[in-house]
Amino acid sequence: DAGVIQSPRHEVTEMGQEVTLRCKPISGHNSLFWYRQTMMRGLELLIYFNNNVPIDDSGMPEDRFSAKMPNASFSTLKIQPSEPRDSAVYFCASSPREGLTGELFFGEGSRLTVL
Amino acid sequence: DQQVKQNSPSLSVQEGRISILNCDYTNSMFDYFLWYKKYPAEGPTFLISISSIKDKNEDGRFTVFLNKSAKHLSLHIVPSQPGDSAVYFCAASGDSGGSNYKLTFGKGTLLTVNP
Numbered sequence: 094d095a096g097v098i099q100s101p102r103h104e105v106t107e108m109g110q111e112v113t114l115r116c117k118p119i120s121g122h123n124s125l126f127w128y129r130q131t132m133m134r135g136l137e138l139l140i141y142f143n144n145n146v147p148i149d150d151s152g153m154p155e156d157r158f159s160a161k162m163p164n165a166s167f168s169t170l171k172i173q174p175s176e177p178r179d180s181a182v183y184f185c186a187s188s189p190r191e192g193l194t195g196e197l198f199f200g201e202g203s204r205l206t207v208l
Numbered sequence: 209d210q211q212v213k214q215n216s217p218s219l220s221v222q223e224g225r226i227s228i229l230n231c232d233y234t235n236s237m238f239d240y241f242l243w244y245k246k247y248p249a250e251g252p253t254f255l256i257s258i259s260s261i262k263d264k265n266e267d268g269r270f271t272v273f274l275n276k277s278a279k280h281l282s283l284h285i286v287p288s289q290p291g292d293s294a295v296y297f298c299a300a301s302g303d304s305g306g307s308n309y310k311l312t313f314g315k316g317t318l319l320t321v322n323p
Contacts, residue, residue: 097251124309135315136252136297149310184251196242197311199251 095119097200099185105206111173114203116185117166124188126197127160127170131181139183142168175207211235212300214314222322227285229317231298234279239302242311243272243283246295256283260302288321295319 098117127139140150145162162168186197213232221227239260244252258265258272271284298314
């Protein structure tokens with residue numbers, strides 16, 4: 094079975110440009126999470142969707158960040174405009190149930206570099 | 209302020225010996241703990257978990273111990289194998305109010321198992 098699929102794997106862009114990261118969760122999973130990993134702060138939860146509805150976006154750092162989940166098989170994380178401090182690895186993860194009574198299944202991540 | 213702390217950034221052990229990875233937490237509301245393993249250029253993968261009603265959980269070579277009074281948990285790997293070389297993240301949940309969805313991660317410990 095395919096795991097969580099993220100694209101692009103690597104993105105290099107210039108400050109001010111729009112960045113869109115994409116995620117396809119595991120089929121049948123109804124919870125989706127976006128995490129960001131940096132050296133300074135480790136893994137941080139940005140936003141959590143359940144049944145395509147955003148439940149908690151308190152981790153989204155600024156209005157420059159937005160996330161959508163138009164259907165059960167697709168989510169996007171958009172940064173507009175991007176800044177060098179947004180450089181990080183962004184992970185998407187899904188879970189087969191509401192809440193978290195088990196583990197998350199992570200994608201391989203999207204490494205973003207903003208010059 | 210870090211609520212989940214992994215104070216050892218790295219650990220090196222010999223193949224066949226025991227690896228002990230430690231994790232401390234400060235939030236007394238946490239009631240579910242997980243360990244994830246991460247190889248370079250891959251997403252974290254779930255390893256083992258423990259609920260606060262237990263003090264030990266074992267899965268093959270991996271055992272997690274929980275000391276609630278000390279707010280401390282540890283992961284034991286016996287015997288250690290070179291393929292265990294990875295970054296290990298401790299994570300905790302349980303402080304999200306009604307829905308138990310938010311994982312708080314430590315910054316990770318890089319384990320190197322030498323042949």
